[in-house]
Amino acid sequence: MVLDNPADLVRLLVIAAIIYPALVMILRVSGKRTLSKLNAFDFVVTVALGSTLATILLSRNVSLLEGILALSLLVALQYAAALLAVRWPPSQQLLKARPTMLLRNGQLRKQTLRSARVAESEIRQAARSQGAGDLGDLAAVVLETDGSLSVITRSQLGDGSTLSDVRDEGR
Incomplete structure (x- = not known):
């Protein structure tokens, strides 16, 4: 069971070649805060991004557009939470230790x-x-x-x- 279907390899190569630059672009647009030293909240987002990226690459049930949307949503939620923490300090008690x-x-x-x-x-x-x-x-x-x-x-x-x-x- 080294190779079930050569088309799966081609799909993986194409998806990876598209999704990786898309993720880099999404992270660059979101700003330095997304890539900062990790507190617990940032760690959860990072793990979720990695899990989502793996799912996009390996699951035939997730379309490329759904994958890009999922990654964008995770980064947007992290950006919104960071913005909330800066603009409304009481929220930091909920988001950060x-x-x-x-x-x-x-x-x-x-x-x-x-x-x-x-x-x-x-x-x-x-x-x-x-x-x-x-x-x-x-x-x-x-x-x-x-x-x-x-x-x-x-x-x-x-x-x-x-x-x-x-x-x-x-x-």
Whole structure:
């Protein structure tokens, strides 16, 4: 069962040659936000796009036009959600997680680390990657919505305004 029908291969080649540039064009038109670092919402859209693309390529039951429409709809919904989050900030609570304080003023928030499923060694690694040799020199380590760790040293803290939207359960 290496090759059931040569026409299926030709269909796959033609569809792929059309749908891939169409997807690239749709993503370019939608803007940089669609291709940004992934938070949970962006990840869902990315997985849905991949699944839809695979279905378009491999299913004879999905026409090319239906496939392009499905991809366009997913990107348009992601664009609308991002626009909503920017124009109406309360919607961010529904669409995005808030960043979480894992370390404040050199003190690890052990309960927060557990609930966020972050190991202390990951905090130390993030500190080292920023050139910090002592956790006590850190003002904050924040688990961002995309899963990355932001490290702010005491000398970089300034007025701390960048931490205003961070969930700080240890206060």
